[in-house]
Amino acid sequence: MAKISALSGFPEHLPEQRLVEQHVIDVFRQVAELHGFSGIETRAVEPMSQLLRKGEIDKEVYVLRRLHAEEDDGSDADPDRQLGLHFDLTVPLARYVLENAGRLAFPFRRFQIQKVWRGERPQEGRYREFYQADLDIIGQDSLPSHQEAEVVVVMAEILSRLPLPPFTIRANNRKLSEGFFRSIGLEDFEGVLRTIDKLPKIGDEATARLLVEDAGASEEQARTCLAFASIRTHDDSFAQQVRDLGGEGELLEEGIAELAAVLEQVEAAVPGVMMADLSIARGLDYYTAGVFETFLEGSEALGSICSGGRYDRLAADNRHTYPGVGLSIGLSRLVSRMLSVDLARPSRAVPTCVLVVVESEETRRRSEAVARDLRSRGIPTEVSPTSAKLGKQIRHADRRGIPFVWFPHEDEADAVRDIRSGEQVEARADSWQPPHEDLHVQVLAGPGGEG
Amino acid sequence: MAKISALSGFPEHLPEQRLVEQHVIDVFRQVAELHGFSGIETRAVEPMSQLLRKGEIDKEVYVLRRLHAEEDDGSDADPDRQLGLHFDLTVPLARYVLENAGRLAFPFRRFQIQKVWRGERPQEGRYREFYQADLDIIGQDSLPSHQEAEVVVVMAEILSRLPLPPFTIRANNRKLSEGFFRSIGLEDFEGVLRTIDKLPKIGDEATARLLVEDAGASEEQARTCLAFASIRTHDDSFAQQVRDLGGEGELLEEGIAELAAVLEQVEAAVPGVMMADLSIARGLDYYTAGVFETFLEGSEALGSICSGGRYDRLAADNRHTYPGVGLSIGLSRLVSRMLSVDLARPSRAVPTCVLVVVESEETRRRSEAVARDLRSRGIPTEVSPTSAKLGKQIRHADRRGIPFVWFPHEDEADAVRDIRSGEQVEARADSWQPPHEDLHVQVLAGPGGEG
Structure with missing residues (x-):
């Protein structure tokens, strides 16, 4: 068995932490779309010839090689064929705009949330793999100056909707x-x-x-x-x-x-x-x-969490120049800060709102039918994996952070219990609704955000 | 200027195509969460020692090297330190489960939608970089057989909600x-x-x-x-x-x-x-x-679009084994098929529902205020980038695929025009609502899905 260990500089989240990261990504996308920005993704790799245009950070690039590539096929030596992982989303954007200029409508409003890679020495807040979230408006030959304010307004709205100080x-x-x-x-x-x-x-x-x-x-x-x-x-x-x-x-x-x-x-x-x-x-x-x-x-030491500006020459081809204005959030670094000082917390650890208990394997079908009813009305539901004693099934819900436990009954009305308060009520699977704030996981300000 | 060109095997989408891919990802996530599956992401890289455990496809791995890594630091030779890009989401899941076993609640229900990389020769429907979307339930020491049906039900629901034959x-x-x-x-x-x-x-x-x-x-x-x-x-x-x-x-x-x-x-x-x-x-x-x-x-030649099964030994540590059941969608291949035979189309090319025209740069602030009002009620809105002639601004909306154009007026009521029908009505920015189907981009079945 190979050694299992975390890799320094390559952060990973537990499921409940991922809920916070996903929330930040969702808010970014939602606000960007509200302002008419299109989401795109670019491939993770670029030819080294593209990546090395910004000479200053060539040291940080990860170069790719196919494990069994022929040593002498020359691709390792040819910077147009040798591939590296992108280290930001600006170089790929410039290439994407040139490659698709005839098929894009300008000014091109795009957002892009993707991982980037840098072979830097890992340290506090510096990662080798991390999310960036970029927002840019790219013009063709011209870009009115009021569009600078536009990207700033969108970023300000994104940040103001996050649980941040x-x-x-x-x-x-x-x-x-x-x-x-x-x-x-x-x-x-x-x-x-x-x-x-x-x-x-x-x-x-x-x-x-x-x-x-x-x-x-x-x-x-x-x-x-x-x-x-x-x-x-x-x-x-x-x-x-x-x-x-x-x-x-x-x-x-x-x-x-x-x-x-x-x-x-x-x-x-x-x-x-x-x-x-x-x-x-x-x-x-x-x-x-x-x-x-x-x-x-309170987090000034983190440095700037969202930076950018106007650049008059993102790219150029034989016919046009492409001026742009853009801002970028170092999303992984921001989320890592939110988690480490408890700025934000998910309201529960899993998407599940209701666990339906199973009295015995013979009645599992009945529990599954209840779950289908609840899900058909948008209520995230799972069925108990075992028909263990009730107490054990309730503890399973508790350990997973599921707020409601459903008791299907054969001869009397079903019941649902809020296991946080212990309150239990009769309920029908085709009409019961959880409180609005319990329907989906919410990401809330944590104690680290107070004062 | 470096050569700009598409890279074979590394597909990229135009903004309107990305809307279809994003829709498939959204549906996958929504249904998975409805069934209580947690979303996780793992780092893109694994030690080569992990990746080579499945000996059969080691030829396809992309190995990483830092551009200016010291030749003699040994990391290229040590398979525990040498890194490669993951070629599926199962090897990373096994490692993630072992690494976090003490912090996960079992059975662990997880979904994961990420790009994977394989150094294969690119050909129709075979990519070097592509999305996989996985859904697994992992037990600790045991996993009841009825959980096989659970993952299949979720996948069936996901596929049934997509515009597919x-x-x-x-x-x-x-x-x-x-x-x-x-x-x-x-x-x-x-x-x-x-x-x-x-x-x-x-x-x-x-x-x-x-x-x-x-x-x-x-x-x-x-x-x-x-x-x-x-x-x-x-x-x-x-x-x-x-x-x-x-x-x-x-x-x-x-x-x-x-x-x-x-x-x-x-x-x-x-x-x-x-x-x-x-x-x-x-x-x-x-x-x-x-x-x-x-x-x-009608797409049998595509092969299986969603495959998997039960495996009794995903991973094992000194104390436990981790049996699992999982299914995986080759998401990029599926989306590529949806696009190439026109199975699905976005209702418009951009998120924007309304373009607010600008009569002159002096009244731009008024147009921006209208846009803020509309956005505050969740209506995706942008303001015309220029104060060109009205006809030109309307053509800009048309070219971008924006359905509504808003005319702010100083002394009379504002008006909004559906530029598809030409119908124009008086409207107030604090109360007008677009038809429900126009509020957000919808991904609909295209003509390729009929018959």
């Missing part, structure tokens, strides 16, 4: 940052951004020093950058603060208008969850306008 | 077969079964010859075996036919009783879908009682 979506805009840095005389825009991105980790003083040493800023410019990065407002008052610091010009005003519009639209849909935070930089070079990060109150 | 679940029982072959004097039970398994492919004559040549049967025994394998009944009359052919003994009668019980219980739950077919053998050695295969009328 209060969260804040922090927003900035690359045009605003670039316009500001240029208008105070800093031309190395990307250098400044990369430095500002380190601010939460290294603090004001070290950031100022790096701005001077690496990004060509004077002491005064560095101080102005820090003042800029400290701007945090819930309304559009950030705009005047930026102008007061010397920000001006067309690009800056465009960024201000876009950020103000996102704030306004999200506030209208999900009040109180978004703020402008001009320190948000996001490392990746490809963002071109709005950038977003999301933090859970 | 009529299907037949063909059932046999290994005890019945073994008891019969032994009672006519054939001791090489497994040899006989393996030969009978070839019957549909090679025909009566060749099967008879093989029974004589390979399985030690006399000409008469071979003829009796073929007569046995030709028994097909919808009720328990198979039993008398078996006895008339000379079948007798305790094992045989046990098999007869079990098969009759399955037939009766499935008939009670989903009438007309099951029959006893004593030619059903199923190659795999590990089945020990009920065995099942399912065929779609």
